[in-house]
Amino acid sequence: MSTRTSVRSSLWLGLLAVPAVAFFLVFSYAPMAGLVVAFKEFDISKGLFGSPWNGLDNFRYFFASGDAQRILVNTIVLNVLFLAATLAAGVTLAIMLNELRGRFFKRAAQSTIFFPYFVSPVVVAIMLQVLLSGPAGDGGVVNDALAGFGLPTVSWYTEPGPWPWILTFVKIWQLGGYMSVIFLAAITSIPEDVYEAGQIDGASRAQMALRITLPLLKPTAAVLLVLGVGRIFYGDFGTIYAIVGDNGTLFPTTDVIDTYVFRSLRQIGDFGTTAAIGLFQSVVGFVLVSTAVLIQRRYSKETSLL
């Protein structure tokens, strides 16, 4: 094959990537340029380029508003809770699933606990309403149970206190099965003779799980942890907004950057300040994600992306 035909054929081949390149240019790269709005006093009638510059005013306004501290703290606290809880749940479930015998039960169990991952956040929000508030606003399955044990019922949707834990529980429900799939794959790749050696030495199943399986899951957990920490500045908008919505009573513990940005865009229409928060989030997020990816690549060559 001559070089000329190969160049021509690779040109043809390049055509296949054109739609995707166009997509990235319009929906990923153009919005990056659009971030200049963070430095402008945006006026929709003047458009993006006609609006006057206002320097760092938008940033000052956000950090002086008093909301900044609350949503930053919430974002980090909630994400740390979510990450720790889902990793722990994933490891525990994977080790337990690995103990199961009987192919049918094992498969049924895996299918069941994996399913919540595919459920829309809106559906999750409705389920939570069923559990916590009942149709008429008071009651719900949980309160019925509390009353059954003679305990006082709680008006969940007006109490901000327990919500970080409720949301963490929701996350475990959504992602526990998903995480266990990853960890179970890691367990399957552990060579069988390690366990045989343990067995010859008279280890019990519990000892083998604790002393062999758990330590060997560390690299997988470390990779997931690092990537999770890298994304700590991005909340799960869908789940939190679907559940909390515009219920202001719960904001003190549940309002995160993403929900705040969404609300100030939709309700106040303050494009400049909203974009400033978005830019702040993107920049810090970028530093964290890149650091995370660099660390992850250093420690696990075969899991690197590019």
Add this chain to the structure above:
Amino acid sequence: MTSSLAKAAGRTAAKRRSGSWEPFTVVSVIGVALFMLVCLIPFWVIVSGSFTDEQTLAGKGYSLIPQPFSTAAYKLIFTGPTLVSAYVASIVITVAGTVLALSITSGLSWVIARRLPYVSRPLAIFAYIPMLFSGGLVPLYLLVTQYLKLQNSYFAVILPLLVAPFLVFIQVSAFRQLPEEILDSARVDGAGELQIFFRIGLPLSKPILAVVGLFYAVHYWNEWFTALLFMSDIHKYPLPLLLQNLISNVSFSQMLPTAAAQSTPVYQLRLALTVVTIGPILLAYPFAQRYFVKGITLGATKG
């Protein structure tokens, strides 16, 4: 000699494994069973509630057995025009979105996977950067509403999610596993690069196409954020957005046939609509599950 000993040990080990029930195994079975229950109960309460008569639901709350049994909400769903149109919207978005997204992602992934000099690597980086840095909500909102003018168009939901970099990398690594000899032999037979892609690359990659396509399909079926941002015409709402409106108690008498509007089974309807939203995923799940497991395992080791 040693290997046969090891084999014998392995055999007894296997025997012990299936014979005795150690405490840890019992604990595991109980633990997994409990978690299964936690996963199932919310679904069951919703299904049961959707078949329970509205008055009982409002008076006594939810229960695990639908009594008195009623299908009023389902009758409403399939006679109310907005509810049917929401279903149609969701189907259109899911089908069109998945087909478009899968085609475009496959094209890009193939070019990256072929390791063309000066092309593949820059393309990979080009697709990777959006995973690290994004413009965020405001520029996207301005782009779609002010420049592309896509409000109330299904494309406003489809286009922003068209290429997921994560899935590109799963697909690239799958394409790279195709044996180069097959492609070379096609070249020797005079096939062009595009022909190779359509006639050989794609047909040989059906499993990975299924994985990636299913991820896109679930994503589009559940997508409501972009719909929330860009859809204001209630007749174009996809299912999740309609549901979300029901949660926030927006008046929805306009979605229902007028005769039924007075005695709308609000709570029951909300649950029935939830069942209808989960339904298709639940039906497809038994066939699709192994593909998802495969995709996640690939993603965990490659991305």
